[in-house]
Amino acid sequence: MMVSLGATLRVTIVVGLICLTQISAMPHLTIAGFVIDLFLILTVISGILAGIDRAVGIGFSCGLLADLVVNSPFGMNTLVLVLVGWGAGALAPQLVETNRVLRSLAVGLTASSGVALYALMAWLIGYSYDAENRVELIVLITGMAAFFVNLFLERIVKWTLFIEPVGYPSKV
Amino acid sequence: MSRHSKERRRPRSRLRIFLFIFTALVLITLDARSDEGSLTKIRSFALDAIGPIRSASARVFVPIGNAWQGITSYEDLENRNAVLEAKLAEIKSSTLQIGEIERDREALLSLLGARDTLRNIPRRTARVIDAQISNFERTIELDKGSRDGIKVGMPVETGAGLIGRVSQVSVTRARVELLTDPNFDAGARLVRSGDDGVASGKGAGKNLIVNFIELETVVIPGETVVTSGFQGSTFPEGLLIGTVVDVTPNAVQDTQRITVYPSADLDRIRWVSVILFEADASGPVLVDRDFPEPSSESGIGAEQNGNDS
Numbered sequence: 343m344m345v346s347l348g349a350t351l352r353v354t355i356v357v358g359l360i361c362l363t364q365i366s367a368m369p370h371l372t373i374a375g376f377v378i379d380l381f382l383i384l385t386v387i388s389g390i391l392a393g394i395d396r397a398v399g400i401g402f403s404c405g406l407l408a409d410l411v412v413n414s415p416f417g418m419n420t421l422v423l424v425l426v427g428w429g430a431g432a433l434a435p436q437l438v439e440t441n442r443v444l445r446s447l448a449v450g451l452t453a454s455s456g457v458a459l460y461a462l463m464a465w466l467i468g469y470s471y472d473a474e475n476r477v478e479l480i481v482l483i484t485g486m487a488a489f490f491v492n493l494f495l496e497r498i499v500k501w502t503l504f505i506e507p508v509g510y511p512s513k514v
Numbered sequence: 515m516s517r518h519s520k521e522r523r524r525p526r527s528r529l530r531i532f533l534f535i536f537t538a539l540v541l542i543t544l545d546a547r548s549d550e551g552s553l554t555k556i557r558s559f560a561l562d563a564i565g566p567i568r569s570a571s572a573r574v575f576v577p578i579g580n581a582w583q584g585i586t587s588y589e590d591l592e593n594r595n596a597v598l599e600a601k602l603a604e605i606k607s608s609t610l611q612i613g614e615i616e617r618d619r620e621a622l623l624s625l626l627g628a629r630d631t632l633r634n635i636p637r638r639t640a641r642v643i644d645a646q647i648s649n650f651e652r653t654i655e656l657d658k659g660s661r662d663g664i665k666v667g668m669p670v671e672t673g674a675g676l677i678g679r680v681s682q683v684s685v686t687r688a689r690v691e692l693l694t695d696p697n698f699d700a701g702a703r704l705v706r707s708g709d710d711g712v713a714s715g716k717g718a719g720k721n722l723i724v725n726f727i728e729l730e731t732v733v734i735p736g737e738t739v740v741t742s743g744f745q746g747s748t749f750p751e752g753l754l755i756g757t758v759v760d761v762t763p764n765a766v767q768d769t770q771r772i773t774v775y776p777s778a779d780l781d782r783i784r785w786v787s788v789i790l791f792e793a794d795a796s797g798p799v800l801v802d803r804d805f806p807e808p809s810s811e812s813g814i815g816a817e818q819n820g821n822d823s
Binding site: 376395 | 527530531534535537538539540541542543544545546553556557560561564567568570571572575576578579582583586587646647648649650651652653681682689691695696697716717718719720
């Protein structure tokens with residue numbers, strides 16, 4: 343896939359800013375004590391708007407950054423976000439031309455599935471974490487937050503990935 | 515994009531996804547196989563790199579976060595306030611009594627020629643920088659690191675009791691694994707009976723469980739539980755863990771399962787003391803007092819080396 347320097351630069355800037363927001367602001371702006379995972383939401387939105395190729399790339403970058411700053415097994419966030427990007431990207435053809443509310447709903451549901459996938463992956467590799475008894479709450483809150491975050495993050499992602507207003511990406 | 519070029523791209527796209535997944539699996543394997551490997555170093559470097567950003571942003575976002583919490587968790591805050599007021603009244607009534615007991619204890623210790631080892635272990639006061647970044651970890655970050663003598667495994671407490679142990683250290687920062695974490699285990703002792711068991715975390719908001727207490731041991735709710743400090747333990751003897759709230763006998767294993775309410779409030783920690791105690795040392799590790807005084811953002815004395823000795 344041909345990716346221009348401009349596109350790479352935009353992706354780098356946006357992923358960097360999301361990372362900065364995640365480590366600085368999000369730990370303080372919790373909902374019922376839960377942190378909103380912007381890395382996950384960005385990956386899902388990228389998948390739904392731009393398809394598998396770009397979503398797995400963004401998921402991989404976001405996952406590596408998340409692995410650097412959190413204490414879970416290194417690579418776990420990367421693996422989950424690549425799989426989430428793949429899943430979200432597979433939904434793209436059905437969703438790109440729907441209205442924004444429907445897309446937000448899809449983002450919310452996919453982000454929730456991402457959290458569930460993380461919990462499943464943690465169980466598979468035997469990683470115990472503090473919030474084990476509250477996974478269903480994290481799933482619910484992440485889904486709801488993703489729905490609202492998508493309403494404004496979608497524009498940023500479209501700008502980042504050079505997506506035409508119609509919805510599907512034009513050539514980069 | 516033409517249908518033909520899309521079809522041509524598909525195998526490359528799949529290869530890319532496969533490579534990403536493969537890389538992630540390799541990273542997970544490497545992380546699992548090495549305790550102090552290069553991945554740990556990379557993480558420590560990242561911890562140092564993002565530390566100043568998080569400290570600076572905390573100044574901006576903590577007040578916003580507090581206001582946000584006030585809006586979203588008002589009822590919870592009211593309930594907490596009521597509980598704290600009740601606790602304060604209880605503490606006020608018992609302070610005088612504790613003072614007397616403490617004086618008696620010290621007199622007895624001096625009569626016996628014994629040393630209060632826990633008090634003599636140097637401590638390092640640290641400010642809690644920030645809350646967790648992810649929902650799947652519950653660690654707190656401190657503004658002190660290896661240059662302040664902090665090492666992985668050292669116990670961390672507040673005035674109210676043990677809160678966890680240091681799980682990751684970089685030059686300027688340290689991360690603390692809280693005692694409610696499912697990976698947390700510590701030797702525990704029931705103060706009244708002197709019986710020992712193992713305290714384990716059961717997840718956020720849940721009480722600790724102490725296992726391996728003999729069935730014959732009489733355990734009373736409200737009884738104090740402290741660390742046992744066996745040889746090789748990462749915790750010195752006598753650190754307050756919490757109080758017994760429930761006892762469940764297990765006749766099959768001939769033991770009791772004790773539920774313990776942690777004495778320290780793990781939700782709103784601002785300052786902590788890192789106890790400079792090392793697991794394999796035969797006694798408390800006395801840390802060089804000439805550590806360079808780190809530039810403290812706190813404004814409060816960064817050092818409490820041997821503060822009570």
